[in-house]
Amino acid sequence: MRIVTLEQYTKEKEQQTAVQTTNFEFDRTVLGIIETVREDGDQALRSFTEQFDGVWLDNLIVTPEEFAEARTLITGQFLSALRKAKQNITAFHEVQKEQSWFINQEKGIVLGQKVTPLDSVGIYVPGGKAAYPSTVLMNAIPAKIAGVGRIAMVTPPQADGKVNPHVLVAAQEAGVDIVYKIGGAQAIAALAYGTETVKKVVKITGPGNAFVARAKKWVFGDVAIDMIAGPSEICVVADNSAVPVFVAADLLSQAEHDERATAVCVTTSQSFAEALQKEVIKQTEQADRKGIIEVSIADNGRIILVESLEEAYDFVNKLAPEHLQLMVENPMEQLPFIHNAGAIFLGNYSPEALGDYMAGPNHTLPTSGTSAFSSPLGVYDFMKKSSIIQYTEQALQEVAEDIITIANAEGLTAHANSIQVRKADLNAE
């Protein structure tokens, strides 16, 4: 892992900026899949599943027998850990639940916002070689707490036509209502527009590959989406109080996700940087997913030397990392300096993996700099608001002239008239 100055790193990053508006040909492919699903429904889902997942499925829905079988394939230890995680995730997210509110003003005015759960959501869970039961919990539990009426899940089948048992058990434990064995852009299209088998939902959440991410961007507007997830990042800010063994392990835990994952450490200490560099080499040698880690670290892993913690925080706020670990003295006191980060982990005993699985806050976080404007997935993503406005005759009378003045200034005279007809009525009384 190369040690670089902030200036060097900034220059390097500038050359890599990707934007949403590129890659029109890839869009054509994704759109082709979506349009085919809209036209051919289940038939298209079966064909794409055969093409991309290597299996033909007559039945796209996971059966009660498959759920029962999954229970026999997991350990008691796993189930116990999963339930502990569910408990913590539930406790944290229950705090987030918003309530409807009203204010009463003079003359009988009532204003407020009604908070309502979404009717239905679809959760995308990646599959194939990988299996992410934690992703199931992190998406389904907030939806359940919000009170969503119907929670559907889609996940690509394995080559044998089955779904990973850990994922199925997690779906049942979290209260998912139905699981479809579909993945990719075709699954997003099915959730957005419906097919004979798949009932349309109003929002789609969950991570996926490039096809899934792009399909979500396309259907956005017809349904809601959580976010457009890019490759994952971690940024560790370390001073001399940080432990190189810990920081190296945390950077590698991010790097093992994906060759495109980013793991950087910003430090004020040259000696720490050198110790960390050695430790990264050592731990990489021992890692199971060494191949992925080596590419990720070589391409995107850097140790960045800065002059001061102020400079480090300024860098963090520009980077807006998904995961930020503050491994410095008195980390809680540094919080006011952090503006942009998906999740902030404080101190030596709060590694990212704790947040990924167990602590309770959501692990679905804004990636690729989007924490500058997005939040972690939460209960608020599964509810929406309606404004409430009730005026009385007297209350409307008092503001009638002001409304007419602004409406006329905007040239919207039928707006003005809708007040005028009521004014006439009031004056006649």
Place this chain on the structure above:
Amino acid sequence: MRIVTLEQYTKEKEQQTAVQTTNFEFDRTVLGIIETVREDGDQALRSFTEQFDGVWLDNLIVTPEEFAEARTLITGQFLSALRKAKQNITAFHEVQKEQSWFINQEKGIVLGQKVTPLDSVGIYVPGGKAAYPSTVLMNAIPAKIAGVGRIAMVTPPQADGKVNPHVLVAAQEAGVDIVYKIGGAQAIAALAYGTETVKKVVKITGPGNAFVARAKKWVFGDVAIDMIAGPSEICVVADNSAVPVFVAADLLSQAEHDERATAVCVTTSQSFAEALQKEVIKQTEQADRKGIIEVSIADNGRIILVESLEEAYDFVNKLAPEHLQLMVENPMEQLPFIHNAGAIFLGNYSPEALGDYMAGPNHTLPTSGTSAFSSPLGVYDFMKKSSIIQYTEQALQEVAEDIITIANAEGLTAHANSIQVRKADLNAE
């Protein structure tokens, strides 16, 4: 305005469904504009402004002299009405401001969410022939309350190179920091990616034409956007307590916006339906924007007869209208039956125009059925959250095995290792 049954209306609507994935050729045009601005910066902005707005501007920024001139061109009555509106909008939105929160758990655990204002936002305000000072207030005030650092506004210039004085005064009153005379997809591109003159922002809000809406969809992900605004709708639910003159005026106030606007009334009363139909004809004759209203009403205006209020609410929830007026007896008691609506106006003296300008709740609402999954614009749109996680040695020790179990089930052994290295450390102590 035709009187139809619910069955007839439903059939008619089904044939009109538009989706986000169509119109690839229009996308090519919009993308062409965005890419040109990314490459050529200010030069592109000036060319597009000449092409679309008919004026060449050396200076794209509204000057202090132009602001001062605007003040001389508005009436005292308008300024007074604008300030009254600002006061009401401010009062309502201040209630929405969320606070950071923390919970302390056993063994020194701290969990929470830090709420932070966005660094910068760009507000799009339509221009040209129309002028919407109310839109300026509805976008800028929540941003200001959130604590956004820099509020930029873009609006297309008139053919004389100026901006409507009502809009400029509203911008100043609401605390906008800078106003650029740019519109269309080129303005969205400038805000998303920056040019020599226009500083990049992290979120873009505000309504616009088809070019603006589509450009926002494209840049979404690189920046945040509020929503993809479509044509505006009103749905009035009326029983015999509703006043035909009022309902007709409210339907027309929606219809005058745009030929594509939708104004429907759902009623249980045949006699009310007939009285309303006559009143719509009468008021349309007298309307200034008669041409637009006639097209809108003919294409999308309908009076829908239903058997019961239950049937009416079921229809409303499927339609998910932007504006809903409940002009029935005891409207507040009907609220539990409404799941999907942008804003709900209760009773005979709460017309949509009251909400558009004066009551306080935001008039930027989810259109075209998107209130099924979206909320009115609010202070929450200008702030974002970061999760906070702090564990101690002891707290981590207790969950270490559970985390390792789940990480291994997901095949992410470097995640497991990041816990293992800390466990070893703990056991050694």
